[in-house]
Amino acid sequence: MIGFIGYGNIGSALVRAFLSHGVPADEIMISTRSPEKLRPLLEEYDISVVNQDEVQTADILFLCVRSSDALNVLKQLTSFKGHLVSINGGILLEDLSSVYSGPVTKVMPPLTIEVGRGIVLLCHNRICPTSKTVEELFSKVCIVENLPECEFPVVESITGCAPAFFAKFAELLAESSGLSPDESLKMAKETLIATAMLLDERKLSLNDLIKKVATEGGITEKGLQVMDDELPPIVRKMFERMH
Numbered sequence: 001m002i003g004f005i006g007y008g009n010i011g012s013a014l015v016r017a018f019l020s021h022g023v024p025a026d027e028i029m030i031s032t033r034s035p036e037k038l039r040p041l042l043e044e045y046d047i048s049v050v051n052q053d054e055v056q057t058a059d060i061l062f063l064c065v066r067s068s069d070a071l072n073v074l075k076q077l078t079s080f081k082g083h084l085v086s087i088n089g090g091i092l093l094e095d096l097s098s099v100y101s102g103p104v105t106k107v108m109p110p111l112t113i114e115v116g117r118g119i120v121l122l123c124h125n126r127i128c129p130t131s132k133t134v135e136e137l138f139s140k141v142c143i144v145e146n147l148p149e150c151e152f153p154v155v156e157s158i159t160g161c162a163p164a165f166f167a168k169f170a171e172l173l174a175e176s177s178g179l180s181p182d183e184s185l186k187m188a189k190e191t192l193i194a195t196a197m198l199l200d201e202r203k204l205s206l207n208d209l210i211k212k213v214a215t216e217g218g219i220t221e222k223g224l225q226v227m228d229d230e231l232p233p234i235v236r237k238m239f240e241r242m243h
């Protein structure tokens with residue numbers, strides 16, 4: 001059985017990703033603080049909603065609460081004997097292993113896992129230098145990248161945070177257009193989706209795509225020049241602030 005504690009943004013994305021990639025609903029159980037949030041899921045799938053005692057019988061247990069709550073919740077899991085999976089970027093394997101003496105895998109899934117795309121970062125504690133079960137579970141859904149834990153923070157700035165950065169940029173672009181917010185946000189969102197699809201379906205590099213759109217002397221080129229001049233220090237500042 002696969003157990004989940006916490007059904008917020010990432011807990012729900014993981015559950016839905018596994019369900020839509022072949023994990024049977026009767027192999028999943030969820031324990032969360034506000035079970036009413038499970039209603040839409042339960043209308044689609046027959047999943048066991050359990051309490052914190054029962055969820056500890058899982059073979060693999062995903063701890064999907066916020067980082068500030070994770071170690072406290074983990075301390076309460078006194079009967080759990082299976083494989084713990086943590087999705088909390090800020091909590092080190094060492095800290096998790098000081099509370100739970102069994103096998104622990106730290107993963108950094110992107111929110112996009114819900115639609116079966118993106119890159120999941122993964123590393124294990126000393127008790128399980130590799131874990132086929134957890135890796136195979138994620139491999140069903142998206143690309144799995146094994147990384148040393150020390151590389152997580154920088155890499156997750158791209159794999160985990162960038163969906164929000166791309167969406168924010170599209171929002172700013174829409175706001176600057178002077179069009180009605182409804183119209184411009186709709187256009188920016190559709191263009192974001194179409195851009196990702198074009199990159200994927202035509203196997204373009206980012207630079208190929210930039211060159212194809214920015215005709216010499218055209219308005220895209222003018223906008224890109226401002227980005228080249230002004231954006232690099234802003235992106236550097238974002239990385240400095242995040243790490």
Ligand SMILES: NC(=O)c1ccc[n+]([C@@H]2O[C@H](COP(=O)([O-])OP(=O)(O)OC[C@H]3O[C@@H](n4cnc5c(N)ncnc54)[C@H](OP(=O)(O)O)[C@@H]3O)[C@@H](O)[C@H]2O)c1
Pocket residue numbers: 005006007008009010011031032033034037064065066067068069073087088089108109110111160
């Ligand atoms: N969002 C992302 O894209 C993303 C990606 C990778 C990793 N993460 C990491 O995942 C963690 C969770 O983020 P999130 O965005 O999913 O947060 P969230 O939406 O606030 O979800 C946290 C969930 O945990 C539940 N919870 C809290 N305390 C609990 C307890 N004692 N027992 C059972 N359930 C409990 C919450 O219940 P309530 O519904 O009652 O609040 C909620 O369902 C963070 O550390 C974040 O860094 C997030």
